[in-house]
Amino acid sequence: MTTIARPVGTPLSRRPDDPVVGTPLPHESAVLHVTGQALYTDDLVGRTSNVLHAHPVQAPHAHATITGLDVAAAYDVPGVVRVLTDADVPGTNDAGVKHDEPLFPTEVMYHGHAICWVLGESLEAARQGAAAVRATYAELPALLTVEEAIAAASFQGARPTLARGDSAAGMGRAARVFEGVTSFAGQEHFYLETHCSLALVDENGQVFVQSSTQHPTETQEIVAHVLSVPSHAVTVQCLRMGGGFGGKEMQPHGLAAVAALGATLTGRPVRVRLTRAQDMTMTGKRHGFHAAWTAGFDADGLFTALEATLTSDGGWSLDLSEPVLSRAMCHVDNAYWIPDITVHGRIARTHKTSQTAFRGFGGPQGMLVIEDIIGRCAPALGIDPAELRRRNFYAEGQATPYGQPVRHPGRLLAAWEQVAGTSSLAARRAEIDRWNGRERHRKRGIAITPVKFGISFNLTAFNQAGALVHVYKDGSVLVTHGGTEMGQGLHTKMLQVAATALRVPLERVRLAPTRTDKVPNTSATAASASADLNGGAVKDACEQILGRLEPIRDQLRDPSWEELVAAAYRERVQLWAAGFYKTEGLSWDAAAMSGHPFKYFAYGAAVSEVEVDGFTGAYTTRRVDIVHDVGDSLSPLVDLGQIEGGFVQGAGWLTLEDLRWDVSDGPGRGRLTTQAASTYKLPSFSELPEQFHVALLDEAHEDGVVYGSKAVGEPPLMLALSVREALRDACAAFGPAGHSVELASPATPEAVYWALCAARAAGRAS
Amino acid sequence: MTESVSESVATSGPPRVPVTVGVNGVSVSRQVEPRSVLVDFLREDLGLTGTKVSCELQVCGVCTVLVDGRPVSACTFLTADADGADVTTVEGLSDGQTLHPLQESFVDHFALQCGFCTPGFLMMSKALLDGDEVPDREAIVEHLEGNICRCTGYEPIVEAVEHVAEKLRGGPHG
Ligand code: FES
Ligand code: FES
Numbered sequence: 001m002t003t004i005a006r007p008v009g010t011p012l013s014r015r016p017d018d019p020v021v022g023t024p025l026p027h028e029s030a031v032l033h034v035t036g037q038a039l040y041t042d043d044l045v046g047r048t049s050n051v052l053h054a055h056p057v058q059a060p061h062a063h064a065t066i067t068g069l070d071v072a073a074a075y076d077v078p079g080v081v082r083v084l085t086d087a088d089v090p091g092t093n094d095a096g097v098k099h100d101e102p103l104f105p106t107e108v109m110y111h112g113h114a115i116c117w118v119l120g121e122s123l124e125a126a127r128q129g130a131a132a133v134r135a136t137y138a139e140l141p142a143l144l145t146v147e148e149a150i151a152a153a154s155f156q157g158a159r160p161t162l163a164r165g166d167s168a169a170g171m172g173r174a175a176r177v178f179e180g181v182t183s184f185a186g187q188e189h190f191y192l193e194t195h196c197s198l199a200l201v202d203e204n205g206q207v208f209v210q211s212s213t214q215h216p217t218e219t220q221e222i223v224a225h226v227l228s229v230p231s232h233a234v235t236v237q238c239l240r241m242g243g244g245f246g247g248k249e250m251q252p253h254g255l256a257a258v259a260a261l262g263a264t265l266t267g268r269p270v271r272v273r274l275t276r277a278q279d280m281t282m283t284g285k286r287h288g289f290h291a292a293w294t295a296g297f298d299a300d301g302l303f304t305a306l307e308a309t310l311t312s313d314g315g316w317s318l319d320l321s322e323p324v325l326s327r328a329m330c331h332v333d334n335a336y337w338i339p340d341i342t343v344h345g346r347i348a349r350t351h352k353t354s355q356t357a358f359r360g361f362g363g364p365q366g367m368l369v370i371e372d373i374i375g376r377c378a379p380a381l382g383i384d385p386a387e388l389r390r391r392n393f394y395a396e397g398q399a400t401p402y403g404q405p406v407r408h409p410g411r412l413l414a415a416w417e418q419v420a421g422t423s424s425l426a427a428r429r430a431e432i433d434r435w436n437g438r439e440r441h442r443k444r445g446i447a448i449t450p451v452k453f454g455i456s457f458n459l460t461a462f463n464q465a466g467a468l469v470h471v472y473k474d475g476s477v478l479v480t481h482g483g484t485e486m487g488q489g490l491h492t493k494m495l496q497v498a499a500t501a502l503r504v505p506l507e508r509v510r511l512a513p514t515r516t517d518k519v520p521n522t523s524a525t526a527a528s529a530s531a532d533l534n535g536g537a538v539k540d541a542c543e544q545i546l547g548r549l550e551p552i553r554d555q556l557r558d559p560s561w562e563e564l565v566a567a568a569y570r571e572r573v574q575l576w577a578a579g580f581y582k583t584e585g586l587s588w589d590a591a592a593m594s595g596h597p598f599k600y601f602a603y604g605a606a607v608s609e610v611e612v613d614g615f616t617g618a619y620t621t622r623r624v625d626i627v628h629d630v631g632d633s634l635s636p637l638v639d640l641g642q643i644e645g646g647f648v649q650g651a652g653w654l655t656l657e658d659l660r661w662d663v664s665d666g667p668g669r670g671r672l673t674t675q676a677a678s679t680y681k682l683p684s685f686s687e688l689p690e691q692f693h694v695a696l697l698d699e700a701h702e703d704g705v706v707y708g709s710k711a712v713g714e715p716p717l718m719l720a721l722s723v724r725e726a727l728r729d730a731c732a733a734f735g736p737a738g739h740s741v742e743l744a745s746p747a748t749p750e751a752v753y754w755a756l757c758a759a760r761a762a763g764r765a766s
Numbered sequence: 767m768t769e770s771v772s773e774s775v776a777t778s779g780p781p782r783v784p785v786t787v788g789v790n791g792v793s794v795s796r797q798v799e800p801r802s803v804l805v806d807f808l809r810e811d812l813g814l815t816g817t818k819v820s821c822e823l824q825v826c827g828v829c830t831v832l833v834d835g836r837p838v839s840a841c842t843f844l845t846a847d848a849d850g851a852d853v854t855t856v857e858g859l860s861d862g863q864t865l866h867p868l869q870e871s872f873v874d875h876f877a878l879q880c881g882f883c884t885p886g887f888l889m890m891s892k893a894l895l896d897g898d899e900v901p902d903r904e905a906i907v908e909h910l911e912g913n914i915c916r917c918t919g920y921e922p923i924v925e926a927v928e929h930v931a932e933k934l935r936g937g938p939h940g
Pocket of ligand 2: 192242243487877878879880881882883884914915916917918
């Protein structure tokens, strides 16, 4: 056999010698952050004169018709300048892309729904003005839980089915068939910066909105249709966000529209900044789900079939619920080959905030279902859950239920084996079993779980991006691209891509804020795909410029970059370029739920160990080991940060963060009762794993992606499923062998306590 | 250094009280509403927007500043209670030329992503490191427990502070 040496990868993925990509750099704004100079949207207010402040009037019912709205009294409050109601909307009274989110509603759809907005000289004046508005309501029945919505058949949007083979026949082949329900809660984003928009109108009527938005283009479009102006009359800029996590993908639009409407009506800049309580009670969250399932396994523990109905809790409007549901359905397989499968999906309409994108975008929910199934069935099958998982892994040549071949399944196995090795999983499993044998009131648990996460927007059209690269006469470079910075390090990566592509030192490149008048028609900074997409566009722009410089370079002898650029200018060579990128090879039929929606899969595996107190259910995370696949990293410190931060956020969702609504029949029905950091528990230092080891998967070059990298924003969040499974393992240790532990999600200490009590009771019964 | 600004007492609205506060070494006198909180005073009256607000409830530590060297949550600390005190904010950490060792360490250890929690962590950490004892990892974790970061997962923050503590231990004050 002859081996032919070839350069690694495709032109898109191949790296030059000494690339700037791959260098461990600090965050590009780090110095601004540590000195307090980095500006967020609300920091611009004091730098803008004559600003008006907006305050909403929030309805005190979960569902009601507005029977009267008298705003006159608001004008009696000193400092109140204007009250905005539906009568003021020159265009479409709608803040959503699905046209089901009236900006000023006539029907209250959730507790805290903003029915009108008051503008004041100060926030306090606006607040008092809002308190003076008199609204009357006729209350209507409200649905608060998915179960209530299912019983009332209250659904919205498409009801897709994802199917392959014949799941009934698959069940027929099974040696064991299990049935169950898995329901779990959503999650509040709790980005530390609450929503904020600042709008002003220039002398020419151009509306300029600075917004904390992950999707400037869509914010622009919604503002334009509310104001009834073309998109070119609205410019949206996002300097940076103090966290987004999906919560600023669609939720900023209506708030930006209120600010823009106020600014056009008053001629003054208008600030809409939500207080924390407003942010929590008014904006959407991660979807909780209800899943009813039947799973068949053969005698070896291999899946023969799965049938499931996933019902997501969509809240009051459609928002991003349909694509979230699609992604959940496309991830219900996680890493496992399930030959015959039928998954139905539907979106419950409930009288709650409009649930929306949140890091993972349905992927975590889909995976939670299958991992819960495996965690519950393993004891009954008499197979160690780690072994059961491993046995069911995809192999080369197999395809997902939606028909996409699983590329590089060997990488998942490599990550799995690497983390099992570095964490000494087998030895610790044995040690934990011995320890549990000695300890009566405390038990330890350990678990390993895999992640396979599809990268690209499910909807093919969104997989495009643009960039604008300017080379100035002095050789300095300014890059603008369509992605937004929310802390995830996208701008850092884009600087590295530009410096690598142009072969200039990093210091020569500067990044400009994201603006719709620089790069139009952008996709949301979402789906983890922004470095892939915008990186492709930046690289394209740089290569266009380099291509034009080549003939000049040939005329000069070994010119410096500056000499080259200066000479090119004199030769009248265009020194700037608009770059474009679209992901090739994608297809998706949303009706049939089939196609090739993802460019590739990101893989990872994690081992977590916990210790549970049998008296209280309180627990600690003793150790976490992760091996994660980021391809050839564009920026290793950025990627490690995404892995650690994503994992902790996932652990928060699965173990701590407990959204509660008032579901009683009392007057507060529908009110979010956890509307502050004091009642909504976020991961803090106390939950930091005692040992936390993160490694990047070696030899992971991805040849269809910019400089061989892979997306990293979302996939690591799902590694936290290992914590939940470790808790299940610890609870099981309180009971007899073979006991199947049902664990609520979030697995708060209270939930863990009930699960271990059930395990103990099973021990007494047997 | 003293800066004095004469302001006419507002004729309408709630009564105001005079305060004189040393902010990052500059003495500032203002008339404020009795219920004015320090973070609004810093951000709105003085334009020092480095201090951020998040939970507004003294839970997340994002708004932490030092009042006479003691860390306080500026979101609930009354401006009037800072009368006569010295307040240090993130803007006062560096001398404008070189970064404070904590600032440098946060940059080097990638102890921030979105950066919104960073000013609070820096001020909280400064209060700890300014104490008599050089803290170990456990003391750092305990001290920072009231500060929330939604992005990093905390590990790099501990490492950043530990690094500065280690340098202190090895240095002249060790
Ligand atoms: S904003 Fe002050 S403690 Fe959270
Ligand atoms: S870096 Fe974003 S909250 Fe800490």
